Amino acid sequence: MGNTHLSTFVYIVVIPGVITGIAIAYIGGRFELTSLQRLITVFPLFFTIMTVWVFGMAGLAHAFGMVHAKVRPMPRCWHCGKNLRSRHAMQCFECGADWHDPRQMLE
Numbered sequence: 001m002g003n004t005h006l007s008t009f010v011y012i013v014v015i016p017g018v019i020t021g022i023a024i025a026y027i028g029g030r031f032e033l034t035s036l037q038r039l040i041t042v043f044p045l046f047f048t049i050m051t052v053w054v055f056g057m058a059g060l061a062h063a064f065g066m067v068h069a070k071v072r073p074m075p076r077c078w079h080c081g082k083n084l085r086s087r088h089a090m091q092c093f094e095c096g097a098d099w100h101d102p103r104q105m106l107e
């Protein structure tokens with residue numbers, strides 16, 4: 001088996017589970033549900049809340065990434081002008097320019 005990630009478990013199970021518990025407590029009190037009715041309601045409600053939570057956060061992360069790419073764009077290659085793979089890249093995978101050795105840049 002691979003590594004288990006506690007943060008992934010918290011993100012996918014614990015946070016939506018707590019939200020589900022709060023929602024069930026409210027709905028159960030509001031509509032005076034029996035414990036069996038609350039139990040039956042938990043499963044579809046949990047999967048709905050989990051799906052909205054996970055895809056909603058993924059959408060927020062995507063939107064954040066789009067804004068971040070505009071605010072702080074990737075550095076460009078000094079030779080061909082294409083985007084570099086990382087902010088600390090010392091070579092360009094598009095044109096092959098390499099500036100690990102600063103003396104090369106003088107050529």
Ligand SMILES: [Zn+2]
Nearest residue numbers: 077080092095
């Ligand atoms: Zn380049």
